[in-house]
Amino acid sequence: xxxxxxxxxESYFRDExxxxxxxxxxxxxxxxxxxxxxYSEYMLSMEAIDQQVETELRDQFNEWEGNVENxxxxxxxxxxxxxxxxxxxxxxxxxxxxxxxxxxxxxxDKLALSEYQLPESPGSTMGDxxxxxxxxxxxxxxxxxxxxxxxxxxxxxxxPEMQYYLAHAYxxxxxxxxxxxxFQALSxxxxxxxxxxxxxxxxxxxxxxxxxxFNKQLARISDDxxxxxxxxxLDLGExxxxx
Amino acid sequence: xxxxxxxxxxxxxxxLTGGNERDRALKYVFQHKHYRAMVEDIVIKGGGNExxxxxxxxxxxxxLDKLVRRKLFKTESIDEFFxxxxxxxxxxxxxxxxxxxxxxxxxxTSDKELERKIHAVIVSNSxxxxxxxxxxxxxxxxxxSHMKEGKxxxxxxxGFFYQVCYNLWxxxxxxxxxxSLPEDGFDISINTLDPQRExxxxxxxxxxxxxxxxxxxxxxxxxxxxxxxxxxxSMDEIAEIMGFKNGQIASNTLSKCRKQLWEALQxxxxxxxxxxxx
Numbered sequence: 094x095x096x097x098x099x100x101x102x103e104s105y106f107r108d109e110x111x112x113x114x115x116x117x118x119x120x121x122x123x124x125x126x127x128x129x130x131x132y133s134e135y136m137l138s139m140e141a142i143d144q145q146v147e148t149e150l151r152d153q154f155n156e157w158e159g160n161v162e163n164x165x166x167x168x169x170x171x172x173x174x175x176x177x178x179x180x181x182x183x184x185x186x187x188x189x190x191x192x193x194x195x196x197x198x199x200x201x202d203k204l205a206l207s208e209y210q211l212p213e214s215p216g217s218t219m220g221d222x223x224x225x226x227x228x229x230x231x232x233x234x235x236x237x238x239x240x241x242x243x244x245x246x247x248x249x250x251x252x253p254e255m256q257y258y259l260a261h262a263y264x265x266x267x268x269x270x271x272x273x274x275x276f277q278a279l280s281x282x283x284x285x286x287x288x289x290x291x292x293x294x295x296x297x298x299x300x301x302x303x304x305x306x307f308n309k310q311l312a313r314i315s316d317d318x319x320x321x322x323x324x325x326x327l328d329l330g331e332x333x334x335x336x
Numbered sequence: 337x338x339x340x341x342x343x344x345x346x347x348x349x350x351x352l353t354g355g356n357e358r359d360r361a362l363k364y365v366f367q368h369k370h371y372r373a374m375v376e377d378i379v380i381k382g383g384g385n386e387x388x389x390x391x392x393x394x395x396x397x398x399x400l401d402k403l404v405r406r407k408l409f410k411t412e413s414i415d416e417f418f419x420x421x422x423x424x425x426x427x428x429x430x431x432x433x434x435x436x437x438x439x440x441x442x443x444x445t446s447d448k449e450l451e452r453k454i455h456a457v458i459v460s461n462s463x464x465x466x467x468x469x470x471x472x473x474x475x476x477x478x479x480x481s482h483m484k485e486g487k488x489x490x491x492x493x494x495g496f497f498y499q500v501c502y503n504l505w506x507x508x509x510x511x512x513x514x515x516s517l518p519e520d521g522f523d524i525s526i527n528t529l530d531p532q533r534e535x536x537x538x539x540x541x542x543x544x545x546x547x548x549x550x551x552x553x554x555x556x557x558x559x560x561x562x563x564x565x566x567x568x569x570s571m572d573e574i575a576e577i578m579g580f581k582n583g584q585i586a587s588n589t590l591s592k593c594r595k596q597l598w599e600a601l602q603x604x605x606x607x608x609x610x611x612x613x614x
Binding site for chain 1: 341342343346349350353356357359360362363364366367369394397398401402405406407408540541544545547548559560562563564566567591593594595597598601609610
């Protein structure tokens, strides 16, 4: 009985009921105190969680605002920071030369793979009707990236979404050159995948040990203070990478 | 660079994925200059200042997250959402926030050009200087109560004030059976926000937070797993995360925790009832 009521309440909150069913549900609630209480418990639980989430988000906002301020001051005091940084680098070099200290380094490919996050499957929202695209999605969702590459690379005139996911499939089979070509094209284009491609291109260069390209790409992202991947890129740049 | 990393659907997917994906998506929205500027503009036109704009923007981002998590986001575009919600939220704030209302009033009274314009329309329509002064003063009293009663529906507050004064003088002329001013099609009788409900909302927020914090840690955790994002986890998955033997045990625990929360609320507010229309 309780489970029946739970199902009804959950359907109501998921907005799965037709207007008629909704009316029926509200009527039933007036006559059934058990159902009314369950509804109240659900409402309260959701509202209480939302209050927690709101508090967390407000703290997060303060932190993000602080970050924006920090980024601004970073730009403002850049010449001083560069001078200090140059001095520190000289000191560090002197320290290494004179005291032969071993600095712990990380290999680029390992770091790139640990930073890499596979995007969620595109689902079947765009490119519907394209059998190769749909087939590739099924491969992608089952982590069969070779299969995804086979299906998607055969698509003629792929749209940016297709190119973006194909680039990820190439990345995941270790074909970094193809992945880099696609990410680079997207990064220079005007599609919604621009910022993400900037970031993944950076990781691809790192995974492929392309130090010069990595540095150029890092500088490119760093030049844009509003870039959503700025912080991640700066964090990545701080690692001692073994090329 | 003028590229958007998220389409509306991608943004929603990221929020519904939770964790870092959600954080990144919300941070992107929070730092979005266009959305922020749009909200600030609406609030400043509505008589507020930049700080008020910031507060309203934060509220809008919180609401966006909530609606997406609950799968209740119905607005066509994110732009539209910020535009309509900024207006509503600012009007809501004006119902309960005396200081914000005072700020709006001082903003109106410091606009001498507006005052002259109102005086001019009254004096050129059979009014004396004294009538103009009285109408202006009455207009301030009336706009204050309109804001308190949720009758201000957003938009330019100075324009709204001008219309309030215009209507006051038109009614005065009608009463005195003098030549009337033409109708301006301006109707402030529709009340879009319920002031009583807004006051309760503020009170409820504090209460819900308090009673939730009284629950044990595992109850807090299971309620969060269940209600943070709609359908993120099945009962079997919740059981696995919580270390329960199976989904049925998770379901029973969840039921107990829901009841505990409701009973805690009854201690503070035994007559509490929800408005059932969502």
